[in-house]
Amino acid sequence: MNYISQTVLYVGLIALGSCVSPYQPETKTIPKSLVVDGYITDQPGPHTINLTYTSDYTQAALNYRVTKAAVSVTDDQGNRQDFLEVSAGTYRTPANWQGKAGRSYTLTIRTTDNKVYVSKPELLKPVPPIDKTYYEFTETIIPGIKNTNKGFNIYLDTRDPSETGDYYRWRWTHYEQLLYCETRSVPLGRTGRIDYSYYCCGNCWDLIRCNGTNCISLASDALINGKTISRQFILRAPFNSLNTYYVEIEQLSLSREAYAYLKGVEALTKTNGGIFDAAPAALRGNVTNTADPTEQVFGYFSASGASIVPVYVDPAIVPKGVSPDLIIYPPIDPAQPP
Numbered sequence: 001m002n003y004i005s006q007t008v009l010y011v012g013l014i015a016l017g018s019c020v021s022p023y024q025p026e027t028k029t030i031p032k033s034l035v036v037d038g039y040i041t042d043q044p045g046p047h048t049i050n051l052t053y054t055s056d057y058t059q060a061a062l063n064y065r066v067t068k069a070a071v072s073v074t075d076d077q078g079n080r081q082d083f084l085e086v087s088a089g090t091y092r093t094p095a096n097w098q099g100k101a102g103r104s105y106t107l108t109i110r111t112t113d114n115k116v117y118v119s120k121p122e123l124l125k126p127v128p129p130i131d132k133t134y135y136e137f138t139e140t141i142i143p144g145i146k147n148t149n150k151g152f153n154i155y156l157d158t159r160d161p162s163e164t165g166d167y168y169r170w171r172w173t174h175y176e177q178l179l180y181c182e183t184r185s186v187p188l189g190r191t192g193r194i195d196y197s198y199y200c201c202g203n204c205w206d207l208i209r210c211n212g213t214n215c216i217s218l219a220s221d222a223l224i225n226g227k228t229i230s231r232q233f234i235l236r237a238p239f240n241s242l243n244t245y246y247v248e249i250e251q252l253s254l255s256r257e258a259y260a261y262l263k264g265v266e267a268l269t270k271t272n273g274g275i276f277d278a279a280p281a282a283l284r285g286n287v288t289n290t291a292d293p294t295e296q297v298f299g300y301f302s303a304s305g306a307s308i309v310p311v312y313v314d315p316a317i318v319p320k321g322v323s324p325d326l327i328i329y330p331p332i333d334p335a336q337p338p
Contacts, residue, residue, distance in 0.1 A: 034066065034117060036109070036287050036299035038091075040073060040099045041252065041306035042124060046092040047099075049083055051109065054298065065089030070110040075103040076121065099303055101126040107287065107301040119301040120257070120286040127168070127253035127305035131228075132157040135311070137239070137318050150239040150325055152313050156249060157230045166221040167259035169252045169304070172235050174208040174245070183330055196333035210235065216266045218259060237313050240325045245313035252304040261285060261300045 038049030051066035071083035071091040083091035099105060104121040111117075135152045142149055160166055181200040188194045210217075219229060237245045254262070264283045285300040315324070 031296070032064075033296045033298055034109075034111075034287070036107070036117075036119075036285065036297065036301055039252075039302040039304055040093070040105060040124075041304050042099045042101050042126070043306045043308060044095060045097045046095050047097070049091045049107070049301070051089050051091065066111060068112050070108075072108050074106050074108065075100070076105075077103070099124045101305055103303075105303040109287075116290045117287050117297060118290055119288075122255055122258070122286070122301065122303040124303035125166075125253045125255070125305055127251055127307050128158055128161060129307045130156050130158050130249065130251050130309045133234075133249065133309055133311045135237070135313050135317075139322065150322065152237040152239065152245065154234045154237060154247065154249075154311060154313065155231045156234055156251070156309075157228055158232070158251060158307075159228050160221045160224055160226055162226040164221065164225050165256065166225075167254035167256060168219045168229075169254050169259075169262065170210075170217040170232065170234055171215070171250045171252065172210040172247050173250075174237070174247045176206045176208070176246070178204040178206050180329055180332075184333070186333065195330040196336070197330045198333065198336055216262055216269070218254075218262055218266065220259065238325065239315065239318065239322075240327050242315055242324060244315070247311050247313070249309055249311060251307040253306075254302065254304060257286060258300060258302040 033054045035052045035054060036049065037052075038047070040047040049071055051069055051071070053064040053066055055064060065088040067085065067088050069085070069091070071085075072080050073083070073093075074080045081093055081097050083093055086092050101124055104123045106121050107119040109117040133154065133156045135154045137150075137152050139148050139150045156170075158168075178200055180197040181204050182198040183195055184198060185193045185195050217232075217234065219232065234249055235247070237247065261283060268283070283298070284296070285298060287297045287299065287301060289295040289297065318324075
């Protein structure tokens with residue numbers, strides 16, 4: 001390459017460099033919007049409504065609690081039940097209150113800035129009982145590594161009524177008693193430290209709930225009306241202990257509108273951002289501002305019939321020679337009394 005060619009190349013590179021500017025995306029903002037999360041059932045309470053405000057996009061994964069609101073639910077006969085704020089943004093009914101099948105319920109929220117939000121009436125439709133629950137142990141190879149996925153798939157059977165237009169949702173809660181409730185880092189010598197486990201000072205339980213958008217299990221009777229819903233998958237319980245795994249399964253009835261809303265949420269959470277995915281859109285729930293119906297309100301209030309059953313998963317069904325993926329706890333502080 002001669003001197004002129006080198007000079008042209010050098011000047012070209014300078015020109016290219018001078019034309020490239022860092023991309024500064026426009027910062028999007030959203031107005032503060034109310035988020036309603038909760039439902040009532042025909043089972044004894046307490047029933048919970050959670051209220052938050054959305055934050056700006058710059059505040060990742062952060063919502064603000066709505067405190068000191070007046071929250072109540074009213075049925076189509078004028079009977080009203082107030083919710084009590086038990087912690088910031090969390091409102092509950094008394095334990096002895098429950099909804100009634102055949103009644104329609106409306107949620108009313110009055111915030112401290114005197115905005116009033118009202119849901120559309122939700123008909124509480126009874127749900128058929130859970131007929132049968134069962135579980136199966138499986139062990140599969142995890143691609144790319146030597147470990148295997150060991151666990152129990154839990155299923156249920158239920159009979160759909162002969163009437164059309166039934167919609168279902170399934171949720172679950174796992175209860176596990178804890179032996180250790182805290183881990184502390186304790187000095188070891190002049191420079192080192194060691195982590196110790198500490199016993200619970202009483203009966204402590206860890207509750208793992210099927211909650212939020214990562215756990216949406218729905219069904220419609222459009223194709224199975226009047227027939228048995230069989231082998232409905234509920235959850236996969238891990239095999240990480242030789243103790244019995246305890247879980248409560250809740251089968252809920254849904255209105256057509258609640259089912260459609262949750263299907264929309266499910267579709268949004270399953271997109272991967274590919275070029276063929278539908279563009280995300282804000283889902284409008286069933287709660288509106290009475291003074292400004294155009295205000296965006298997120299979430300949905302529903303009323304459901306519920307059937308709840310306990311399931312005890314016995315690890316005795318695991319084939320001999322298969323060991324659990326044990327959870328390793330730090331050692332116990334020798335200075336701690338048992």
